[in-house]
Amino acid sequence: MSTYDIKRGVSLYSYQEEYFLRQKSLEDLIKVSAEMGAKGIELISEQTFPGYPNPLDPSVYDNWHALMAKYGTTPVCHDFMLDYKKYKDRPMPFEEQVASCKVDIDHAARLGCPYTRALVSIDPNVLVACADYAESRNVRILIEVHAPLHFDHPWIIRHAEAFEKSGSDYLGFLPDMGMFLFAFPPVWKEKFIRDGVPQHIADYICKAYEDRVLSEYVILEVEKMGGVGPAIGMATTLRHNAAFEPKRMLDHMDRIWNIHAKFYEMTEDLVEPSIPYDEIIRVLKQGGYKGYICSEYEGNRWIQDAFPVDSIEQVRRQQEMFKKLIGEPQAAVSAA
């Protein structure tokens, strides 16, 4: 019998539209998150803090901690980028990549984040080389398992093997729930139609997605239907997305310490039409997950050409869904 403790959080990435347009301040975003009961805060520092990863003024950290205290929120995760393509004419040397990660580990520690997110394309040897340093700062490095990659992909298996071999408890996984995309998102379809994809081709692609047809066959079929430009673009999204199974997380629960609750749209009746959150939460309970599940709204880019974006309302709806699915107020019960 395993117990679980699924806590609600939010990645400030969710509010990128309002933050980009300077409509909301950092304090506004922390405040609304706390009001929703999303008490765990994740951030992409290169979005939140101008200048980062260049050194920040100490007042930035003071302000951050003051906001956490004021609103009763908890720092969860600093998502780092590692721009290993910084140099156009040469790859970034291994040691420089390690040094760059250590800057992020230090920054996560100063923010009070127990976790820092590494992008999925980073060489596992770089992360292993950082493990002792991460332990010294008590920050765990989590590789983000993100579509089109998934837990059975050889690249992720290579990471898992490298983590086990290292013997470190400071290397783990941060799965992005977008990899469990069970239906083609309606907001994607509508955007592609606005961009000129004929209705019958858009309908075909959505049906083919639901039928789990291999992406290469779908692209070929769309070409045969006369699809060009955005129609090929729509079909090509099937190369980068798939309906992998939430239960594949179960083999890795001992190293899954944070979760991105990716979503593209929350309807008024609190449903994400393309990602199976009822099944996801069931699996997390079964696996005894103890940690945050952080809202990650990524719908703005699919609607902003034609509609106003209200990221806060979208996150609020997802948080309401989580309250029901997690079954608050009890924090931990025996799994079935």
Place this chain on the structure above:
Amino acid sequence: MFDKYMICEEGFGNVVEDGQVVGFTFLARLPYYRGIGLSMVEDIGVVIDGEPVSRQDVRFTVRGRTWTLDEMETEYTERWNFGEKAAVTVRRPNGLAPGRHRLQLSERVRVSYLPFVPTTRDAKELDIPA
């Protein structure tokens, strides 16, 4: 993402140096969910009234510092921050005539984790005051 926010509505005008109109300028943002180091901005393409501008004639300015596009490629410290409005200036004797102009902008950014180098575009009709 943020395509339609790349060209700002405000800030379009001619540039005057020593009493001479030497070009035109506008404010631009990065179509990305974070800031990025300038060395990863591979190109800022400008087309004005259907006429492509030479890469050599483009200047990029943030927080009081200016670079050519070639200089940006080896600028490893300074960044174009998230949502930050940068001034893009085009060297062009006599600038633009008063009235409405069609401005097209493309930005190509090298993003480490992407298996391609994305180019994002925006276009707006803006006025040079009489």
